[in-house]
Amino acid sequence: MRSAGHGGAICVTVLLALGACQAPDALDPPLDTVTPTARPFQVSLESGPFDGLRWSGRPVETGSLLHDDGARLWSIDLSGRRRLVWRHPEARVVQLAASEGGRRLAIGLAATDPRINVSDTSAFLYSLDPDGRVRLVDVVDDFRSLDTPLFLRPPTESTETTERLYWLRVGEGVGSDGRIQTQVMVESAAGPRPVRVPLRFTEGVVDIDAYPGSDTFTLSLFRQNDVPTRFEILRNDDRSGSADASVTLWGTNESRAQTDVPIGVAWVSPTDYVVPVAHEFFPDDYALRLFRTTCESEGSARVYRGTAIDWGFAETPWRLLPAGPHHVLVLGAHDVRSVFEGRATGIFWRLLDLRTGRIASTRIAWNVDEQAWAWVVEPGDRLPEPGCGDTRWTWP
Amino acid sequence: MLLRRLFIPLCALLVTSGALAAPPAVADWSDPACEIDGSPLAGSDGCVPGADATDPASGPNSCAGASICEQTYAQLRGTVFDDSDVRTEDDRALSELPVVPARRLRGGGISYGGWVSFHLYRDKHCAGTIKDNNFCGWLFHKYRAIDSSGPRPGIQVTAFPARSGNNRPASKWVRNLGPVPNRFTASAGGRARTSFRWGRMNGSYTGFERDGTGSFYPGKWRLDPWVIHQPSKPSHTRSSFEIHGGRNGDGSSRFWTTRTAGCIRLTIKGIRGLRAKWSHRTDNRRRAEVYVVHHA
Numbered sequence: 052m053r054s055a056g057h058g059g060a061i062c063v064t065v066l067l068a069l070g071a072c073q074a075p076d077a078l079d080p081p082l083d084t085v086t087p088t089a090r091p092f093q094v095s096l097e098s099g100p101f102d103g104l105r106w107s108g109r110p111v112e113t114g115s116l117l118h119d120d121g122a123r124l125w126s127i128d129l130s131g132r133r134r135l136v137w138r139h140p141e142a143r144v145v146q147l148a149a150s151e152g153g154r155r156l157a158i159g160l161a162a163t164d165p166r167i168n169v170s171d172t173s174a175f176l177y178s179l180d181p182d183g184r185v186r187l188v189d190v191v192d193d194f195r196s197l198d199t200p201l202f203l204r205p206p207t208e209s210t211e212t213t214e215r216l217y218w219l220r221v222g223e224g225v226g227s228d229g230r231i232q233t234q235v236m237v238e239s240a241a242g243p244r245p246v247r248v249p250l251r252f253t254e255g256v257v258d259i260d261a262y263p264g265s266d267t268f269t270l271s272l273f274r275q276n277d278v279p280t281r282f283e284i285l286r287n288d289d290r291s292g293s294a295d296a297s298v299t300l301w302g303t304n305e306s307r308a309q310t311d312v313p314i315g316v317a318w319v320s321p322t323d324y325v326v327p328v329a330h331e332f333f334p335d336d337y338a339l340r341l342f343r344t345t346c347e348s349e350g351s352a353r354v355y356r357g358t359a360i361d362w363g364f365a366e367t368p369w370r371l372l373p374a375g376p377h378h379v380l381v382l383g384a385h386d387v388r389s390v391f392e393g394r395a396t397g398i399f400w401r402l403l404d405l406r407t408g409r410i411a412s413t414r415i416a417w418n419v420d421e422q423a424w425a426w427v428v429e430p431g432d433r434l435p436e437p438g439c440g441d442t443r444w445t446w447p
Numbered sequence: 448m449l450l451r452r453l454f455i456p457l458c459a460l461l462v463t464s465g466a467l468a469a470p471p472a473v474a475d476w477s478d479p480a481c482e483i484d485g486s487p488l489a490g491s492d493g494c495v496p497g498a499d500a501t502d503p504a505s506g507p508n509s510c511a512g513a514s515i516c517e518q519t520y521a522q523l524r525g526t527v528f529d530d531s532d533v534r535t536e537d538d539r540a541l542s543e544l545p546v547v548p549a550r551r552l553r554g555g556g557i558s559y560g561g562w563v564s565f566h567l568y569r570d571k572h573c574a575g576t577i578k579d580n581n582f583c584g585w586l587f588h589k590y591r592a593i594d595s596s597g598p599r600p601g602i603q604v605t606a607f608p609a610r611s612g613n614n615r616p617a618s619k620w621v622r623n624l625g626p627v628p629n630r631f632t633a634s635a636g637g638r639a640r641t642s643f644r645w646g647r648m649n650g651s652y653t654g655f656e657r658d659g660t661g662s663f664y665p666g667k668w669r670l671d672p673w674v675i676h677q678p679s680k681p682s683h684t685r686s687s688f689e690i691h692g693g694r695n696g697d698g699s700s701r702f703w704t705t706r707t708a709g710c711i712r713l714t715i716k717g718i719r720g721l722r723a724k725w726s727h728r729t730d731n732r733r734r735a736e737v738y739v740v741h742h743a
Binding site: 143145146159161162173174194196197198221223225229231257273275276277278313331364366368369392393419420421422 | 574577578613697700702705
């Protein structure tokens, strides 16, 4: 390998993320834009489109969806009835999260085009605080996005009563360890801080899901290789007493499922979560499996098996949504196919009953251009803690 | 006899119901219906651009999204790309580069003859790209500089992580699933080919097209032949291959998470970098080729 100081530097794949490639021999002027480095996750809170705004600060209704159409933030109940929460300047709203009880919200924006240079801001994350402030939490450039915001109680801080906002910074690059460029972040008084998640090479966290306000959560790992599946679902159990875990180190991440389905995990209560489990070569075995944190040693329960639910696999990505303790919202395979083939732009969410496996239609429209959804939960301590005896647990 | 008596009314019924009618028309060649793999519309007159396009203005040269940036094979010696499998199409590509008359050289007395090649490697060259079904994809942009004395020695290579369909060569003739085929014919009974024209569609030059939709963001090049036939079964076709990006609704890249229906997908940055190579290192872009190589 030759040094970058001579006419042409050699930048092999594994080193690229660490240093920018240089121009080749001078046939033309040197390249003035080079592949960017995987820069440290520095904080540089630039101004964003929602800076200085305010919202009502009133808690959003629990047991309802939160949805943003790019100019208005709505509360939508399962009958499809809408209530306006906040009218804001037009923006590309791509992420939403609500704390338990809907007291505080997080709203993520993708920068509007054109984004041409790596130094252009690409995403913003705001907190809508209970005092009515709209506060910029994080901002990134280099074509990165800010994904899956959620409110958690840090699993290792048992005395902490306030939820903290966690989220992901996601880029397109790959490190020398084969991991895609993702970083879990947490808010602190000093600004965003990175959370370390020890993983094997070629794995990266691409999704975090939890019951808002909870101290446990699932991580979706993306593997560079798809053997045995592209994703692995882990559940964090730092709350059970890992000595070295902390607010910024998630260490006890236990495997729960292998899956090719990228639609995330739906936490329907502080203990129960639903995982889509399927392998691409065995589509008829697609299943939604219910896990209960207090019964995981006994397996999980298959609450749906069939081909009616879309995999979120093709060019129409979507995310599985909780909808109360006994339901999740899904998109139908035929519906999504019609969007993919250009026969429809708007389709409707479908409601899956976890007790019966039945799927019912709703009047809640889903649009491929409006991807910001969240379910607003009531405080978890109001829900009864279920036992293990009422459910038939099986494996895998 | 009964069948014969039923034939005419049955035909009338089918025609009125549209079953024997021509495929439904498309608005124009940019209609998304022209981009559906295997659609009978893809080869129809409606999917033929009326005139050659003009490329939108480009920024400066760049290697955005690339893992190797304009390196010669000598410079790649000792790296993971020091491999004869990276050079598979080079001899043919060089022989197909057009001769550049001196009057067509750039201001600096130089011209660039370029091409791209998409390679699928089985369990090899996987660092830095997605591994899908044991195969890893790379899109190489390569060029040779030419000055008034003729071609300069050496090929300059830029490598972008890439993927196509499910990356699995065994599925290459399965519509909406397999990768772009490496051997095909442009018509039933035509001669077998291993390359496409880059930035063309049904014969017309389409160049780089900005496209802000989720499947393609920030843009795409079409590959011609727009409709290809399976050599061993000429009645079977695939169509509508492109090189494009992709962005999820949350703003994140689709490169890692989302397969294509067969098109070649690069990262968002990769599309910007390849576009720079298209504008600044491919002076032959109206006739440039895309070679497809499966290392099965």
